[in-house]
Amino acid sequence: MSTDENLTHFLPLYAQVKQHLIQRIVDQVWAPGSALPSEYKLGVELGVSQGTVRKALDEMAAEKLVVRKQGRGTFVSEHTHEQELFHFFRLVDQHDQQYVPTSQVLSLEHSESTEYESKALGLAEGSLITRISRLRLLNGRPAIVETISVPRDLISDFPDRSAMPNSLYRFYQQSHGISVLRAVERIKVVLANDNEADLLGIARDVPLLEVERVAESIDGRLVELRVSRLVTDECRYRVELT
């Protein structure tokens, strides 16, 4: 990695180092949870100073691509129950306490994508997808009906209904090396249909909060469309703007 390369790409050295390191994580040269070489070794290998490697790794740590532990090393991020819970699950009770949801799989089907799914996931219409429906409970009470659509060419071997893990992002990562690091959610109000009313123990046409989430993997692929519909009698969707 020479300075000439810098002049060619008009990109600072540390940014080139960062891209290089990200590519190696994407390529699973270093798997989630494993340690990267030390800053000094990476510097020697890439022909830059330790300080330049440090700046690349600091930015990657800020983006949660890696976790740095003093005295131990730098590790590729992995999805833990805690992380997923506190990072992607935004429902809190009236005292701002996060819920620990449980899940009950209602159905798992293979199908062709609808127009809506295709558009959201950037697929050709009629692509093969897997569609999972879940009922989620907060404090043991049915509160969320959720439909998850995943392209079959990304994940083709979901476990049986009975063995489906509560934390899907961890499953994607551990079984397929797909790390969800980013998501966009769009929220609106809808009315419960008969099925949702039945599952949630409410009347038809009761208004629900709909959260539509598109999840993106570390290399930019759209992994999942998740539409959650929930009763906000007791819970709130919480966002911090900073």
Place this chain on the structure above:
Amino acid sequence: MSTDENLTHFLPLYAQVKQHLIQRIVDQVWAPGSALPSEYKLGVELGVSQGTVRKALDEMAAEKLVVRKQGRGTFVSEHTHEQELFHFFRLVDQHDQQYVPTSQVLSLEHSESTEYESKALGLAEGSLITRISRLRLLNGRPAIVETISVPRDLISDFPDRSAMPNSLYRFYQQSHGISVLRAVERIKVVLANDNEADLLGIARDVPLLEVERVAESIDGRLVELRVSRLVTDECRYRVELT
């Protein structure tokens, strides 16, 4: 700023520098929009190296407390129309385009705080507040009814209804040196009351999205409670999780 201070507080030098600089921004030694001294000058003044000042300023830039401009200097952040729009206003249309809302002040009253307001803003019940109601239009169509509650001891001189600026955060900053940098929003579903139905041109009991926002200033004071109720026929509340 000696190293001994570091040993006393068990805080890295750059973090002490950062706290010091933040305090000077809070105290309006450097007003929003004005330039800080150069890294080198600050280093000399505080008795640390330029690199240590740089690390402090880099973190402050990441937190949007300051803006750094190559070749020009480092400036205290100020609320611009653009910033406020793209940072705090999360409503988009069906093509993910942000709206540019307009506002119409419905009422401005001075009052004692309700239990709800007191709790949200951390006030003693019955504290003096100013309460503003606005109707906000998206693409010229009424879409949001908003009630804003502000402690009178923070802002006591709101302009008349007719002169009320569309961008309140800019007003807080320019007139009172109060910079809103952080907010927490909680979202739920509610039903339109008669007044809301009337203003929004919908029927009573149509479900609305309610966004409750508590805004916090740079020094941690709770500046504003804002409850917005909106029709999500066409718009969506958009969040990026990263």
Place this chain on the structure above:
DNA sequence: GAGTGGTCTAGACCACAAT
């Protein structure tokens, strides 16, 4: 040309974790 932030380097020492 002078002044600013941005990048890159090299080296010293500290704090922490494992052996």
Place this chain on the structure above:
DNA sequence: TTGTGGTCTAGACCACTCT
């Protein structure tokens, strides 16, 4: 004791802005 990341410094050079 060894190896890791964390902090701090000093100095060089680059890129940008203004006058």
